[in-house]
Amino acid sequence: MEASRRADSSLEISPSAAETGAARSDQAPGxxxxxxxxxxxxxxxxxxxxxxxxxxxxxxxxxxxxxxxxxxxxxxxxxxxxxxxxxxxxxxLALGHSHPEISEALHKALLDEAPLQTLDLPTPLKERFIDELIATLPDEFAADARIQFCGPSGADAIEAALKLVKTATGRRGVLCFHGSYHGMTSGALGLTGAIAAKAAVGLSAESQFLPFPSDYRCPFGLGGTAGATVGAAYIETLLDDPNSGVCAPAAVILEIVQGEGGINPAPDDWLRAVRAMTSRRGIPLIIDEVQTGLGRTGRLFAFERAGVRPDVVVLSKAIGGGLPLSVVVYHRDLDVWKPGAHAGTFRGNQLAFAAGAAAIRHVRAHRxxxxxxxxxxxxxxxxxxxxxxxxxxxxxxxxxxxxxxxxxxxxxxxxxxxxxxxxxxxxxxxxxxxxxxxxxxxxxxxxxxxxxxxxxxxxxxxxxxxxxxxxxxxxxxxxxxxxxxxxxx
Ligand SMILES: Cc1ncc(COP(=O)(O)O)c(C=O)c1O
Structure with missing residues (x-):
């Protein structure tokens, strides 16, 4: 690799003499x-x-x-x-580019002639991935966990999580938050705050958006603990008010640190309050760890900091070691799906299992x-x-x-x-x-x-x-x- 360049204007990205295909086709054949x-x-x-x-x-x-x-x-x-x-x-890319352990895991899977796609059939690589993932989750969550492998993107896993909680609760609506980002597929977009991204395709009638705490731009103009306390009280009022216009939801979904929404960390007390009020009312709490998962926020999973136990965790991005992979991990009580209730061709990407297991192992082993x-x-x-x-x-x-x-x-x-x-x-x-x-x-x-x-x-x-x-x-x-x-x- 080229030696690091100095941070100077020589790095200017001016469109230089572009050698286009058209230019090359002028050359004499042969x-x-x-x-x-x-x-x-x-x-x-x-x-x-x-x-x-x-x-x-x-x-x-x-x-x-x-x-x-x-x-x-x-x-x-x-x-x-x-x-x-x-x-x-x-x-x-939690381990960055061309990490030797990821490359080795991929080479080995290829040399072993691992079948590249296996739907949801068990394989040694898949099992190793599951073992690594389970060993990384907090014990009390892992003890009762079920895993659904999904089509490869984070949004696919969000869709699966939505289906799961709707099936399990028989309810339809979902409470989500201003500033959230859950992906670009229809259901995930319905839970996403960015209006520009969804205005053209319609807003979801099933989603109810709530204020997300922010010290700097507090929706209540308060900031700090006061803002977070009012925000939590507002959600509780909405859940209990028979005239709120909002039916009992199938779930509350949130990011512990909103990523695309501008890096907005949720205060621990607010999270604990949301967890307590949802638990009391039998509302599943879905934590979207697609971006925060696997060490990024200083904890293996961002929800660990506040000590809350989610009902459903959605994971993608880093857990595939750079290859596309997504899973929903959830409490077994929610596992009321009938056989085949959720499916998808690309749920058995063996290279992603190999890379993902290597990434998870490395993150854990090297803290x-x-x-x-x-x-x-x-x-x-x-x-x-x-x-x-x-x-x-x-x-x-x-x-x-x-x-x-x-x-x-x-x-x-x-x-x-x-x-x-x-x-x-x-x-x-x-x-x-x-x-x-x-x-x-x-x-x-x-x-x-x-x-x-x-x-x-x-x-x-x-x-x-x-x-x-x-x-x-x-x-x-x-x-x-x-x-x-x-x-x-
Ligand atoms: C928190 C969160 N959830 C879901 C998604 C969607 O993941 P994907 O882009 O893989 O569909 C993203 C993507 O940035 C995300 O940050």
Missing amino acids: SEQDKKPAARSSASYLERQNRIESNARSYPRRLPIALKSGRGVRVVDVDGREYIDCLSGAGS LDLHAEAMGQRLMAALDRVAATKSSIGNVRGRGLMIGVEFVESQNSAPGSRPPPAHPAMARHVQAECLRRGLIVELGGRFGAVVRFLPPLIVSANEIDEIAARFEDAVAAAQSRAATASRLS
Whole structure:
């Protein structure tokens, strides 16, 4: 791999002389150049993608690069530029890129001629995966657990979880939260807060959205414990009020740390209150750990911090070791499904079981949950220092290696006043400046104003410092560009 590049403007992503297929077809057939695949630039790949792929594509619009290889926390694009990857496959690459234990597990499965797809038939690889997963879950949850393997995505598992609780309770509605993200399939989208993503396909009549606690942008204007207490009381009132307009739900579903929603951690007391009120009323609590699962928040599973025991846990992303895999783990009392009640062709991906078992084993054996906690604290402290000197940063928040920095129009110094409006344009400029400096970050949150850090859990202290330094430089550049633009306007 190419040596790490300096964080300077040489990383500028200008669309250089793109060698398109059309250009190559000008060459004489049979010539030497014709035999060798010509090196193509990121710009060339992006231009071709632009012509052929759906208009729904999203990441390449803000991260205009074509990736070629990756190792550890770093990826290299087809132009040979290296980046620290704080996106890590939207959190699916807990061990980073090309991890030797994942590669070895995959090689072995292939050499052993493991059948690649086996529906829901048992296999040694599947059993090993289950053993690793069960050994990683808290004992009291694992003791009564049943597992449903689902089609490969997180959204597939959310759909399965919905079917499960509706079947078990005979109820239809589901309580979910503002700012939530559960996936892009119909049922999952119905539980997702982002209106832009679902306006065109209709809003779900079965979902009832509730306020999610937030210190910085508290829906009740209170923040802290007071805001969380009012939020919990509001849910309880809604559940008990015969005139609330909301029928007894089949479940409450939530993320312990909302990821796509802008890195919003739920306070432990609020979670315990929600768990207590749902338990008392026989309402299953579904915890969506698709993004938080397997060490990311500093705990193997994010729900462990508050000490709550869910009825249903939805897992995907990291548990497949980078390959597509999703499961619903739930209390056996909910297992009232008839044979074949849930099915799907791609529930028996043996390579994903092999990679997933290796990832889970490695995270547990090396206590990457604790490492994520320590590295997360280091990054948060560094980002707090950046925020103290940069007026465009309103808030830094997160848990473990799931961290968000919210950009605002101006820092609000008046104590007790509402936070300033979000500044999505600044967040986009910062993301672009980060990319120029060899740092991949993602956006999220309301209006896309939160820059999100989701590095692989194996990130080192030096790499954390490098991330923070590049980010600081990027914010300074974005702010000075904005200042120049406003002077000129
Ligand atoms: C919390 C959460 N749930 C569900 C999903 C959907 O997973 P997928 O994109 O694999 O369908 C995501 C994806 O980002 C997620 O973050």
